Amino acid sequence: MADEKQCPFCDCSERVLKENDLAQVILSDPHKVPGHLLIMPKRHVEKPWELTHDELAAIFDLIFFVEQKVIGKLGDGCDIRQNYRPFNELGVKHVVFHVLPRSQDDYLYKVSEQYEKDLYVDLDDMERDAVIDLLK
Amino acid sequence: MADEKQCPFCDCSERVLKENDLAQVILSDPHKVPGHLLIMPKRHVEKPWELTHDELAAIFDLIFFVEQKVIGKLGDGCDIRQNYRPFNELGVKHVVFHVLPRSQDDYLYKVSEQYEKDLYVDLDDMERDAVIDLLK
Numbered sequence A, B: 001m002a003d004e005k006q007c008p009f010c011d012c013s014e015r016v017l018k019e020n021d022l023a024q025v026i027l028s029d030p031h032k033v034p035g036h037l038l039i040m041p042k043r044h045v046e047k048p049w050e051l052t053h054d055e056l057a058a059i060f061d062l063i064f065f066v067e068q069k070v071i072g073k074l075g076d077g078c079d080i081r082q083n084y085r086p087f088n089e090l091g092v093k094h095v096v097f098h099v100l101p102r103s104q105d106d107y108l109y110k111v112s113e114q115y116e117k118d119l120y121v122d123l124d125d126m127e128r129d130a131v132i133d134l135l136k
Helices: A053-070 A105-113 A111-117 A125-135 B051-071 B107-111 B112-117 B125-134
Strands: A021-027 A037-041 A077-084 A097-102 B024-027 B036-041 B077-084 B099-102
Touching: A021 A053, A021 B125, A037 A053, A053 A077, A053 B051, A053 B125, A105 A111, A105 B036, A105 B112, A111 B036, A111 B107, A125 B024, B024 B051, B024 B112, B036 B051, B051 B077, B051 B099, B099 B107, B107 B112
Parallel strands: none
Antiparallel strands: A021 A037, A037 A097, A077 A097, A077 B077, B024 B036, B036 B099, B077 B099
């Protein structure tokens, strides 16, 4: 309960741009790119796997609504990101999905993402077997 | 039809680690981080908003299954990413969700993501009004 009382996303009705029964959209502030939107369940959910199918459907109804509104206006495409990072103790715990309008070679790409190209390596058999075991 | 015939995710049954009626999991190869998994609908869907509620539920059943398996083993948290980037003409068009095990100050953070901190700026009123208009 203490977490819910202090949660900025449990008490942000004046920032809500669009909503349905179970989910809502607000603008990220501060934001990473123009048109950076946050879509979240209205219920205080901290672990993504605690979302119900109905909440997922409500969240994605809003994500797909905003994607189709911003594409062609604020970007040529869109990223959806959900970051579950319990190690970030200062972060907001309420599950949130980010929608980021994206375009080729945009600022986000130039500032950071271009360096991720160097991370790609071929999967080796030992790692494949380890993950297969883990998912059993 | 031509796109489906050439789609690597429409013909990857030998790579599938886990599946349900409507969705499947494979390992990303090449991959960005150890345990980088791809979850996708079995149907060839190119635009995320063409996913049905049933497909979303099936995809997220698998995403949440793998998240709970890898957290504590391959990372302390997890990112989910879905990138709709039609400007990337060489990319695979079949909608895919990435699951990336993450930990504090991991390699992905050090190589690229740390630079995103500099991108955060406060939202200004003009941009807020423009996005509110766009979502009407």
